[in-house]
Amino acid sequence: MAREKINKRAVDALTWRPPGPPQQFLWDTVLRGFGVYVLASGQKTYVAQFRREGRSQRVKIGPHGPFTPEKARAQAARILGRVAHGEDPAAERRERRAARTVNAVADEFLADHVDELRKPRTAAEYRRIVDLHIRPALGRSLIREVKRADLASLRADLRETPIMANRVLAVFGSLWSYSARVGDVEADANPVRGIERYREQGRERFLTTVELARLGVALEEGEALGLPYAIDETRPTAKHAPKSENRRVKLDAFAVAAIRLLLLTGARLREILGAKWEQVDFERGILFLPDSKTGRKPIYLSAAAQAVLASLPRVEGNPHIIAGVKEGAPRADLAKPWAAVKRAAKLEGVRLHDLRHSFASFGAGASLGLPIVGKLLGHSQAATTQRYAHLDSDPLRRAVDAIGATIAAAMDGSKGLP
Incomplete structure (x- = not known):
């Protein structure tokens, strides 16, 4: 437990050190019960702590900044003085808080x-x-x-x-x-307890091999020739538009690469868009993310995914793999290119996140095992991967074939019996 005279120098030097509790305290050596804690975010808050009727209680004074150490110590002294005279500041505070909206x-x-x-x-x-x-x-x-x-x-x-x-x-x-x-x-x-939740229908959509082929054609066509787009022929300006055979919009290499990487890695959209070249270990074929939805995460890169990375140029001054228009920034989203690709490949109702589901479905269907699929996806809980269990049909197929063959052999053998 850190103790030091709380002054501006001490509070400015106070930092949250991992691993540790969410609140890390510094207690004053001048006024017993006066302290300040820091969060991982760097926010610092002054408190007064005391014992009343055998129980330790703590009252928040306010954040560092609006409160200086001197002002916070004076407030703590008033609170602790009231406690010494038998008052209960914590109870009064609870009563005030109970009247909050x-x-x-x-x-x-x-x-x-x-x-x-x-x-x-x-x-x-x-x-x-x-x-x-x-x-x-x-x-x-x-x-x-x-x-x-x-x-x-x-x-x-x-x-x-x-x-x-x-x-x-x-x-x-x-x-x-x-x-x-x-x-x-x-x-x-808690009034939420006991209220039944609505049943949620699964939204997983898996691409078939035929759909994957159409997606591949659309990506190649979009990058090389451009994808066709439609216009409202009823608008007055429609007569000035290009002829239908010339209405094409080309996809930039970064957008195409991002879509391919989503499908080839099973990564989440923000993981790919936010990835940086410095995080790629080409020798081991791994993209190391320092942070993700589930914390630190390695994304394993297949030969196909590494080929996509190798095809991309590096933009000077931009550390991101999927470089955006703004200097030094990643691409913001894939909404427009994905809409064009989806339309050209006839993938009605398919979301970008369904590429992740498709990656998982092929892994489960190949009987790689749900724990392996879960690790590739970066799932923190096995139950999250369980949604793909019904796709792992190969073991069942082998089992039913073996049982069927045994029964058929026994039945065929019965023909020679007296």
Whole structure:
């Protein structure tokens, strides 16, 4: 437990060191019970800690910046002085917090919890769900007064989008758990509990060998000649458009390579778009990602994937494999090129993420084993890979063939019996 006089120099030098707890503390040697903690994000917060009725309690004073060490120490002294006179600042704080609205708790939840502990894209999705669904329905309600019936009603309102309805319940459950940790409500009273989730239909789509062939043709044609595009013939400007046989748009090499790599590696879109040349080990055939949805992750590169990388030029000043238009930045997305490729290859309803599913389906279908497929995909839980179990049909085929052959042989042998 680190102890030092808390001043600006000490607080500026305070850093979070892995591995360790989410909050790492520095306690003051001048005022007992006064401290400051740092998060992995670098955010620092002053606290006052004391014992009352045999229990250790902690009251948050405020963040470093708005609070200087001197101002925070003075506030801590007032809090600890009230405790010495028999008052309970923590209980008073809980009473004030219990009167907070869902909006107020959500503001703190998003800033102090989600933005600090979730990856940026996940945090953005949390914020979208809170702003679009939770605030309009429950924002003005006191957090302590939200009932299961309120959430059941919100779930019913979203019945046309069952997946979103389930996500809303999950986010509110997380918000309530946070609220319980900071003393607003009781964890056991979480109103999300007991509300049945909508059944979610699987959205996996696997490309067949015929579809893969069409995809390959579309990619080659798009890069070499361009893919055809349509125009609205009813518009006044349509007469100035090129003739139908000349309406083609070429795909840039980086977009084509990204689509090929998605299919050949089973990687996620952002993993490929964000990958850098320095992360590629050509000798071992591995792309080492320092961070991904599931943490550090190696992406294994087949000979075909390495050939795609070898065909790409390196853009001076841009470290990314899939270079974007902006200097030094990766390509932002593949929405337009994928729409054109999908249309040309007649892959109606196929999403970019389905290329990942297709990679997994071929691995499972080849009886490589679900643990191996899961490792290639970077799944952190075996249950995630289990969705592909039904594709692993070769062992069953071999088994049924063996059983059938044995039965047939026995039946054929019976012809010679008396």
